[in-house]
Amino acid sequence: MNDFVLSCKNLSIGYQEVLKKDLNIKLKPREILLLKGENGSGKSTLLKTLLSELKKKKGEYSWKYPLKNISYLPQINKESQSIHYTIRDILEIYNIPSSNQYFIDQKLYNSPWANLSGGEKQKVRIASRLTKDAKVLILDEPFNHIDKKATVEMTSFLSELIETGKLSALVVVTHKEINFGRTKVVRLEL
Amino acid sequence: MIEGILFYKMAFLSSSVSSMALPIIGHHLTLRSKILELFFLTQLVALCSLLSHLFWEGFELLWTLVAVCFYFLGTYTFSKLKLEEGRRHVTIMALYLILLSLQYLLIGFFPQLDSHMTKGLFGNIVTISNFEAATVLVTFFTFFVFYSFNRKKLHRESLDSAFLEGPKEKRLSSLFILIPVILSLYYLGLTYTLSFLLIPSLIPTKLFPKISFRMGGLAFLSLLASVFGLVLSISFDNLSTTPTQILLLAGILLCYALLKKGSSYFLRF
Numbered sequence: 526m527n528d529f530v531l532s533c534k535n536l537s538i539g540y541q542e543v544l545k546k547d548l549n550i551k552l553k554p555r556e557i558l559l560l561k562g563e564n565g566s567g568k569s570t571l572l573k574t575l576l577s578e579l580k581k582k583k584g585e586y587s588w589k590y591p592l593k594n595i596s597y598l599p600q601i602n603k604e605s606q607s608i609h610y611t612i613r614d615i616l617e618i619y620n621i622p623s624s625n626q627y628f629i630d631q632k633l634y635n636s637p638w639a640n641l642s643g644g645e646k647q648k649v650r651i652a653s654r655l656t657k658d659a660k661v662l663i664l665d666e667p668f669n670h671i672d673k674k675a676t677v678e679m680t681s682f683l684s685e686l687i688e689t690g691k692l693s694a695l696v697v698v699t700h701k702e703i704n705f706g707r708t709k710v711v712r713l714e715l
Numbered sequence: 716m717i718e719g720i721l722f723y724k725m726a727f728l729s730s731s732v733s734s735m736a737l738p739i740i741g742h743h744l745t746l747r748s749k750i751l752e753l754f755f756l757t758q759l760v761a762l763c764s765l766l767s768h769l770f771w772e773g774f775e776l777l778w779t780l781v782a783v784c785f786y787f788l789g790t791y792t793f794s795k796l797k798l799e800e801g802r803r804h805v806t807i808m809a810l811y812l813i814l815l816s817l818q819y820l821l822i823g824f825f826p827q828l829d830s831h832m833t834k835g836l837f838g839n840i841v842t843i844s845n846f847e848a849a850t851v852l853v854t855f856f857t858f859f860v861f862y863s864f865n866r867k868k869l870h871r872e873s874l875d876s877a878f879l880e881g882p883k884e885k886r887l888s889s890l891f892i893l894i895p896v897i898l899s900l901y902y903l904g905l906t907y908t909l910s911f912l913l914i915p916s917l918i919p920t921k922l923f924p925k926i927s928f929r930m931g932g933l934a935f936l937s938l939l940a941s942v943f944g945l946v947l948s949i950s951f952d953n954l955s956t957t958p959t960q961i962l963l964l965a966g967i968l969l970c971y972a973l974l975k976k977g978s979s980y981f982l983r984f
Contacts, residue, residue, distance in 0.1 A: 601879075607745045608874070608877050609920040610870075611920075611926070614927075618867055618874060619874075620867075637924060
């Protein structure tokens with residue numbers, strides 16, 4: 526079982542009612558799990574179940590690592606206006622190792638959060654999840670409100686994190702067509 | 716003047732520590748989107764204060780604890796109700812108005828509470844008793860000790876709240892943030908507390924780009940406003956303490972902004 530970073534066997538998920546049943550996932554180290562599906566298909570419910578925020582309805586799932594090693598960035602729907610921090614402040618506050626910061630333009634380090642573009646903000650949010658404890662990163666719709674160039678930059682950075690072993694695995698929920706290059710991607714349509 | 720300062724030393728001490736801590740607390744409450752809840756809290760504390768004067772004069776601390784318990788019970792209920800954001804705001808405002816109406820109803824029956832309500836609104840730091848000042852000092856010093864050891868963690872939790880849209884609330888840090896606010900509301904007044912919590916957070920990021928400078932700078936400017944406001948109100952009989960301190964705070968922050976970058980920052984904000 527522990528050869529897999531994530532293993533799900535006949536997993537059923539949902540709130541009151543079962544939303545999806547008999548989900549089977551096997552995610553190996555250095556792989557990306559790409560979850561796709563329509564709105565309301567159960568993508569976020571699955572993530573909440575896997576993060577133990579929601580009880581499973583039936584079946585089994587297990588992570589190779591304890592939950593403290595699983596980093597999660599939820600879908601961002603609104604922009605907070607009162608973040609009076611520079612990028613350097615944010616990276617220092619979250620103790621992000623410098624090796625996990627390089628995809629952020631160094632010229633922006635002293636810029637206030639409010640001055641960043643949507644894509645730059647999302648990069649900083651992702652960087653804020655890359656603590657030294659993070660072994661698995663879960664991203665819920667990370668490419669929303671981001672232009673094509675920033676999406677390409679981010680996917681190549683995320684692939685690199687997997688290829689270099691800085692992250693053991695990555696779980697991405699998205700409705701977009703994303704190309705992670707040479708990195709092995711396990712697709713699951715919900 | 717020195718004699719005056721020595722005579723009002725407890726007022727100066729209370730004013731100094733509270734004015735330095737409140738902008739820091741206000742920064743975190745703003746990031747955690749707790750401002751509306753804060754208004755609910757103010758009325759809860761004000762009601763408990765009136766009840767304490769009505770029934771158990773001399774047991775202020777007990778009533779303060781009652782206010783703390785009611786507040787946390789209220790926020791816990793809100794979290795369990797899982798109201799959508801728009802509905803949550805309306806519910807909080809409705810509760811605010813209900814609690815405010817309850818206070819006016821109480822005053823109708825017990826007119827002797829009127830002066831206490833006015834004091835609760837504007838406070839009167841000059842007449843603070845030794846017991847009240849000691850409570851304020853101990854609470855704010857405890858906050859500073861907690862803050863100095865948990866500064867990074869506190870910023871991380873507040874940023875998580877702003878980034879991740881309402882992750883699970885950390886009860887312990889909320890307690891350390893809110894107890895000084897409740898005590899300040901109780902002993903220093905609603906207008907003073909809210910002003911020193913919220914007005915400094917209007918300063919644009921560019922004027923204090925680094926967060927440690929921002930926290931230190933806002934604490935220092937607020938301290939200046941609070942202490943000079945107190946000195947002025949002691950020196951000039953016609954000057955009420957809290958309004959003087961608040962207007963000085965706004966003035967000092969405005970002057971700082973104008974001196975540093977020009978008035979366009981305020982217009983843009």
